[in-house]
Amino acid sequence: MSKPILALIPSGYKATEVYSVLPNDGTGDFTFTRNTTSTRVNKNNLIEESTNNIPRLDWYSSSCPCLLCEPERTNRQHYSQQFDNAVYSKTRSTITANDATAPDGTYTADKLVGDGTGTSYVFDNLSFVSGTSYAISIFVKKINVSLFTIQNFSDSGTAIFNIENGTTTGVGGAFSSQSIDDYGNGWYRCIGIYTSTSTGSHNYGFGVQTFLGNQFHIWGAQVETASYASSYIKNETTGDVTRNVDKTIDSGSSSLFNIQEGTLYTYVTPFKNSSSYHTIGISSGADTSRVEFLFTGASNELRTIIQQGGSSSVDTNVALTYNQKNKCAVTFKANECKIYVNGSLLATDTSVDMPTALDELNLSQFDSSKEFEGKVHDIRIYDTVLTEAEAKELTTLW
Numbered sequence: 001m002s003k004p005i006l007a008l009i010p011s012g013y014k015a016t017e018v019y020s021v022l023p024n025d026g027t028g029d030f031t032f033t034r035n036t037t038s039t040r041v042n043k044n045n046l047i048e049e050s051t052n053n054i055p056r057l058d059w060y061s062s063s064c065p066c067l068l069c070e071p072e073r074t075n076r077q078h079y080s081q082q083f084d085n086a087v088y089s090k091t092r093s094t095i096t097a098n099d100a101t102a103p104d105g106t107y108t109a110d111k112l113v114g115d116g117t118g119t120s121y122v123f124d125n126l127s128f129v130s131g132t133s134y135a136i137s138i139f140v141k142k143i144n145v146s147l148f149t150i151q152n153f154s155d156s157g158t159a160i161f162n163i164e165n166g167t168t169t170g171v172g173g174a175f176s177s178q179s180i181d182d183y184g185n186g187w188y189r190c191i192g193i194y195t196s197t198s199t200g201s202h203n204y205g206f207g208v209q210t211f212l213g214n215q216f217h218i219w220g221a222q223v224e225t226a227s228y229a230s231s232y233i234k235n236e237t238t239g240d241v242t243r244n245v246d247k248t249i250d251s252g253s254s255s256l257f258n259i260q261e262g263t264l265y266t267y268v269t270p271f272k273n274s275s276s277y278h279t280i281g282i283s284s285g286a287d288t289s290r291v292e293f294l295f296t297g298a299s300n301e302l303r304t305i306i307q308q309g310g311s312s313s314v315d316t317n318v319a320l321t322y323n324q325k326n327k328c329a330v331t332f333k334a335n336e337c338k339i340y341v342n343g344s345l346l347a348t349d350t351s352v353d354m355p356t357a358l359d360e361l362n363l364s365q366f367d368s369s370k371e372f373e374g375k376v377h378d379i380r381i382y383d384t385v386l387t388e389a390e391a392k393e394l395t396t397l398w
Contacts, residue, residue, distance in 0.1 A: 001390045004380040005259075006252055006361060010067040013055040018067065018248055023256070030251045030363070036244040039104075039232045040068060045184045047104040047220075047232055056246070058231075058375065061182070066269070066375035067248070068231065069363055071278075074242040075233035076126055076223040082236065083110040083218060089123050092116025093208070102219040103139050103187045109219040111143070114208040121151065123205025126223060128154075128196040133176075133274075135229040137191040137222045138206050139183065143215035145208065150175075150192040154202035159192030163216070179229075189220075191229045227274040228323075249368050252381075254359035257282060259383040261333030261354070264291055265394060267378035272297035272322035278373045281305075282358050282381065283366035289355040290366050291332060295374070297322050304330050304339050306352055313353040318346040325377065327395040331385045338388070343396035345388060 006028045012019035013032070020028030032055045041060035042048045050056050057065035079085040084097040092115055099111040114120030128134065136159075140148050146164035151157065157173030161180050166188055168178045174197050181189040196202065206221065208214040220232050235241040266280055274297055281292025287307060294303035300322060306314035314337045320326060329340045337349040361381065363372040386394065 001386065001394070002382055002384045004265075005256060005383050006379075006381040008067075008251070008376065008379040010057050010065050010376060013057065016053045018055045020251060027253050027256055028251050030248045033247045034244050036242065038070075038243045038246075039234065041183075047183075049234070055248070064377075066377050068375055069246045069248060069372050070230045070243070071273075071371065071373050072242060072245045073224050073226060073230045073233060074240050075235040076225070076240050077124065077221045077235060078238055078240075080221045080233075080235040081108050081110075081219055083112065083122055083221075087124060091121055091123065092118055093120040093122055095122065100141070100217045101185075103183045103185075109141070109217045112206070112208065112216050112218050114212060114214040117212060119149075119207055119209065120214070121149070121205040121207025123153065123203050125201055125203050127200065128198075128202045130196050130199040132225060133193060133195045133227045135191060135193055135222070135224045135226050136204060137189055137229045138218055139187055139189050139220040141186045141188070141217040143217060145214040145216070147209045148190060148216060149207045149209065150190060150204070151207060152194055152202055152204040154200075154204075155194070155197050157192075157194055159190070161188065161190040163188045163190070193227065193229075228271055245371055247368065247371055248363040249360070251361040252282070252359065254357065257358035257360075257381075259358070261383070261385050262291075263329055263331045263380075263382040263384065263386045263391070264293070265327070265329040265378075265380040265382070266293060266376075267325070267327045268372070269325050269375040269377070270295040270297065270320070270322055271373040273373055274298050277303065277370060279365040279370045280363050280372050280379065281366065282361050284355070284357040284359055285366055287366055289357050291330065291355060291358070292365070293328060293330070294370075295320070295322075295372070302328055302339075302341060304337075304347075306330075306332055306337060306355060308353040308355040313351060314349045316347045316349060325397060327397055329386070329391050329395050331391055333385050336385075338391065340391045340395045343392050345392065
């Protein structure tokens with residue numbers, strides 16, 4: 001297999017820059033911006049804060065880092081780590097502040113103890129909009145009982161989790177889905193996706209199942225207006241806290257991408273954005289010359305566009321599973337385009353106009369919008385058309 005002319009395997013970075021592995025003279029490096037702090041999971045499996053414009057190499061559940069790329073999000077949950085704060089009401093429960101080591105390694109996890117004969121919980125109140133999706137999440141660690149609940153009392157919605165074996169138990173009411181992520185040392189992040197059925201003020205909270213003396217450690221609550229949960233946004237204020245979008249753009253040059261044929265390969269975990277698409281591609285900075293992958297989570301598809309001039313010569317959709325690792329490649333030359341996903345050739349197009357004046361690789365659309373949402377494990381560009389055997393080998397998941 002030929003050597004790529006550009007390769008991003010996340011490893012090196014500095015403020016405002018993500019380094020490419022190839023080329024090593026700096027022309028393949030990406031410009032990076034995110035004008036707020038954010039969090040990542042470091043090599044020691046601890047959540048840590050990344051300051052403004054520092055790319056996030058995230059090690060969650062992996063022995064190799066990925067480049068974490070997320071859209072702008074806001075944590076509407078005030079005092080996300082201080083459950084003893086008056087913003088939280090307590091029903092048949094007590095809170096002991098700073099009782100255990102939290103997922104960030106600090107001694108800031110609180111203890112929630114049920115002290116009544118009915119369901120015990122802490123809860124808050126926010127304004128919700130009918131028909132809008134919300135991701136409600138919290139980090140939980142078992143003390144003496146396995147089942148934990150996220151609940152929206154106004155819509156009678158529940159999501160139940162087993163934090164002993166890391167499984168989901170079921171959703172009800174307005175909750176449509178749930179997930180649970182293992183952060184090690186007994187900590188799980190419990191996530192419930194909820195669609196409001198009414199507009200107005202809603203009580204929601206976190207609780208234990210009925211019995212007196214049931215206990216958990218809790219930390220890091222988050223409420224996002226979104227169809228999936230993003231990384232933790234610390235909010236120890238009386239207002240909302242926003243993390244800006246990760247923008248990774250402008251790798252390469254016109255001389256590097258002066259190619260008459262080639263292959264674009266991405267090894268990524270795309271997040272399922274149910275309302276729009278997000279993009280990785282080579283372009284001239286305009287839609288008149290581009291080779292792009294559009295990740296269209298709303299339809300569970302990968303859309304590939306090759307365009308030269310006023311219209312696309314290739315505009316093809318193939319099935320893709322979101323929120324998991326996918327290896328995708330498109331080979332292109334005059335009058336032949338082939339699209340591969342996870343070791344299979346899924347589409348061929350024999351009417352292709354080759355784009356010209358390509359000069360940049362972006363983890364976004366040609367105009368730096370529609371930023372990629374997900375984890376980047378590997379991106380490569382070849383100035384040759386890989387053979388079918390090579391492309392299948394390259395895109396086969398291990």
